[in-house]
Amino acid sequence: MENSRREFIKKAALGTAGITIGGLANGMSAKSYAKIIGANERLNVAIAGLGRRLGAYYEPIGKKDSNVELVYLCDVMKKQREAAVQKFSKHITYTPKLENDIRKVIADKNVDVLINATPDHWHAPGTWLAVQGGKHVYVEKPCSHNPREGEILIELQKKSGKIIQMGNQQRSSVETLDIIGQIHNGVIGAPYKAVAFYASARGEVPHQKKVAVPDGLDWELFQGPAPRREYTSETWDYNWHWYGWLYGTAEAGNNATHELDVARWALQVEYPEFVSVEAAKRYFPEDGWEVYDTMDATFRFPGNKIIKWDGNSRNGQKTFGSDRGTYIYGTKGTVYVDRNGYTLFDRDGKVIKDSKSKGSEAGTALGGGGDMTTRHIVNFFEAIRGKAKQASTIDEGAKSTLLCHLANIAYRTNKPLSIDSKNGHIHDAAAMKLWSRQYEKGWEPPM
Numbered sequence: 001m002e003n004s005r006r007e008f009i010k011k012a013a014l015g016t017a018g019i020t021i022g023g024l025a026n027g028m029s030a031k032s033y034a035k036i037i038g039a040n041e042r043l044n045v046a047i048a049g050l051g052r053r054l055g056a057y058y059e060p061i062g063k064k065d066s067n068v069e070l071v072y073l074c075d076v077m078k079k080q081r082e083a084a085v086q087k088f089s090k091h092i093t094y095t096p097k098l099e100n101d102i103r104k105v106i107a108d109k110n111v112d113v114l115i116n117a118t119p120d121h122w123h124a125p126g127t128w129l130a131v132q133g134g135k136h137v138y139v140e141k142p143c144s145h146n147p148r149e150g151e152i153l154i155e156l157q158k159k160s161g162k163i164i165q166m167g168n169q170q171r172s173s174v175e176t177l178d179i180i181g182q183i184h185n186g187v188i189g190a191p192y193k194a195v196a197f198y199a200s201a202r203g204e205v206p207h208q209k210k211v212a213v214p215d216g217l218d219w220e221l222f223q224g225p226a227p228r229r230e231y232t233s234e235t236w237d238y239n240w241h242w243y244g245w246l247y248g249t250a251e252a253g254n255n256a257t258h259e260l261d262v263a264r265w266a267l268q269v270e271y272p273e274f275v276s277v278e279a280a281k282r283y284f285p286e287d288g289w290e291v292y293d294t295m296d297a298t299f300r301f302p303g304n305k306i307i308k309w310d311g312n313s314r315n316g317q318k319t320f321g322s323d324r325g326t327y328i329y330g331t332k333g334t335v336y337v338d339r340n341g342y343t344l345f346d347r348d349g350k351v352i353k354d355s356k357s358k359g360s361e362a363g364t365a366l367g368g369g370g371d372m373t374t375r376h377i378v379n380f381f382e383a384i385r386g387k388a389k390q391a392s393t394i395d396e397g398a399k400s401t402l403l404c405h406l407a408n409i410a411y412r413t414n415k416p417l418s419i420d421s422k423n424g425h426i427h428d429a430a431a432m433k434l435w436s437r438q439y440e441k442g443w444e445p446p447m
Contacts, residue, residue: 046072048102049117050084056369060377062091074099078216106133121247124149125225131162140167142253142401148436150398165380166397168261172376179342188330195308196259196326201316207288208232225443242289250291251313252404259326261400263307266328271424274300275417277410283314297407409434
């Protein structure tokens with residue numbers, strides 16, 4: 001269906017070329033003519049989830065060179081949809097359709113691409129529904145709510161051939177690409193250890209209380225694949241991150257995904273063989289935050305390589321000199337890399353090179369976006385067209401996300417985990433019960 005639609009558009013464009021190339025005297029406006037040129041490569045895009053990441057999509061979708069058309073803005077909250085269309089009106093010259101139900105968007109055969117910016121529990125289900133519906137998917141991190149969902153996305157991508165790309169946008173950073181290439185070519189000798197970190201001063205959150213569903217919110221659809229429960233205040237709008245495990249993946253899934261991805265990329269490791277964690281809720285003991293807010297995690301890999309994660313959700317102390325980033329240690333030197341660039345040190349700690357980005361990618365601020373995200377999404381569009389190598393395949397995204405899930409499972413089971421380094425599975429039956437999750441009837445995974 002998708003190919004036939006594209007072929008039809010392409011033939012239509014060729015058929016009208018003789019009429020329009022000679023001029024616009026035949027009644028065709030410049031705007032209409034512009035829509036024909038390149039139409040065979042135009043991608044029709046839908047965005048599901050119109051919250052804090054919305055601003056990240058203005059530039060890559062609004063850019064003329066992207067050659068995309070935003071056909072749907074979808075969200076389960078009415079005011080989010082209405083706000084999004086107003087905000088996008090400053091970046092595009094047409095009005096996309098507004099939709100409540102992601103399933104209706106996916107059912108539209110004219111949609112080529114889904115940008116999935118829903119809450120964590122919707123990331124994998126929204127993606128597999130879209131892929132089954134013939135769409136390519138850009139899914140924000142983490143790409144899954146649990147380890148099994150990551151495996152499903154990898155299997156589904158291989159079976160369908162569709163492009164699935166996670167929002168690990170640092171994979172498209174010019175400076176990060178540069179220094180990772182240098183690391184792989186031996187600039188710091190043999191890399192053996194990475195320390196990834198995040199520091200934020202998140203405040204108190206209220207306790208959940210049973211209240212009426214807010215006006216305009218489709219609570220049933222917000223829950224989607226998750227088991228049903230009564231609505232509680234403060235849940236739908238971001239605080240689901242900290243209210244247990246039904247919808248969120250705590251700070252590991254929320255932010256460690258990025259830095260752990262860089263660390264794993266730099267060390268060229270796949271699955272760990274051992275994971276240990278010390279984590280707890282340490283701040284505002286009487287507030288409504290239900291998961292850890294502080295985590296120290298260690299991942300040991302074959303070849304005597306190690307990744308450490310230092311995560312602080314509610315302490316903004318910049319222990320490492322920045323609010324987020326990654327140190328990579330090698331036998332001949334060290335690299336510090338973050339969203340602003342990198343610094344290369346020799347073995348004595350002397351700065352060899354300091355390369356800073358001129359971009360403006362968000363750090364710990366909520367929402368954000370910037371030049372890295374724009375490049376990452378444009379790369380995704382071009383990969384669909386076969387004009388660019390994908391910056392990060394879904395199997396890379398899923399493997400990095402798995403580290404976050406393993407850290408969460410170690411925390412939830414209160415035990416270190418022995419891991420099969422061939423596939424990431426846990427050598428513990430009790431811990432493996434958290435490999436997947438319970439789904440609402442009718443929302444079960446496809447495999």
